[in-house]
Amino acid sequence: DQQVKQNSPSLSVQEGRISILNCDYTNSMFDYFLWYKKYPAEGPTFLISISSIKDKNEDGRFTVFLNKSAKHLSLHIVPSQPGDSAVYFCAASATGNQFYFGTGTSLTVIP
Amino acid sequence: ETGVTQSPTHLIKTRGQQVTLRCSSQSGHNTVSWYQQALGQGPQFIFQYYREEENGRGNFPPRFSGLQFPNYSSELNVNALELDDSALYLCASSLSGGEGGELFFGEGSRLTVL
Numbered sequence: 710d711q712q713v714k715q716n717s718p719s720l721s722v723q724e725g726r727i728s729i730l731n732c733d734y735t736n737s738m739f740d741y742f743l744w745y746k747k748y749p750a751e752g753p754t755f756l757i758s759i760s761s762i763k764d765k766n767e768d769g770r771f772t773v774f775l776n777k778s779a780k781h782l783s784l785h786i787v788p789s790q791p792g793d794s795a796v797y798f799c800a801a802s803a804t805g806n807q808f809y810f811g812t813g814t815s816l817t818v819i820p
Numbered sequence: 821e822t823g824v825t826q827s828p829t830h831l832i833k834t835r836g837q838q839v840t841l842r843c844s845s846q847s848g849h850n851t852v853s854w855y856q857q858a859l860g861q862g863p864q865f866i867f868q869y870y871r872e873e874e875n876g877r878g879n880f881p882p883r884f885s886g887l888q889f890p891n892y893s894s895e896l897n898v899n900a901l902e903l904d905d906s907a908l909y910l911c912a913s914s915l916s917g918g919e920g921g922e923l924f925f926g927e928g929s930r931l932t933v934l
Contacts, residue, residue: 743922743923751927752910753925754925755923798863800862800863806853806868806876808923810864812861
């Protein structure tokens with residue numbers, strides 16, 4: 710059973726606009742969340758994290774929002790750049806050692 | 821700072837064989853986790869090693885086993901390979917030992933089982 714879901718397999722956004730990637734989870738015990746970016750033939754690269762004591766975390770162009778009541782998090786990229794084109798994974802953990810990953814959203818930023 | 825390195829990058833095995841994948845953790849990291857990523861899926865947790873002991877295991881059969889060495893490098897061993905074991909195997913290191921730290925991934929070892 711998929712505990713972390715990314716329901717949009719793909720997303721296309723114009724350069725300079727905002728990209729919003731969504732992630733839903735089912736386990737209310739999850740308390741730590743990560744976002745990763747993955748280029749083909751490379752391992753996932755860590756982007757940003759958020760713990761359940763916060764509802765927002767910002768790092769440069771990347772902001773993650775957490776809505777615990779809805780069991781939903783989102784990653785906002787502003788402004789989007791062509792180099793942001795990649796597959797984005799969200800991941801969640803309750804224990805801190807086992808992370809559950811979504812199936813990924815492929816983002817294409819159009820120049 | 822040296823990142824996570826994995827070897828080999830690609831390998832082909834036949835059903836029933838055994839495979840060993842290797843991982844060197846990022847400098848200063850004491851925890852290694854292994855994930856399996858099948859085509860079109862997200863990474864799935866196999867197990868984690870912290871201070872040379874298994875520190876959590878996902879839903880994988882016992883023929884998936886691991887080791888962590890005193891220098892924090894790690895091995896993943898898979899016995900009696902099955903066709904469904906074909907996947908990208910990712911190693912990730914962290915500082916946390918289960919305290920919610922970020923995972924830093926290597927580029928993976930792509931295993932094909934024929």
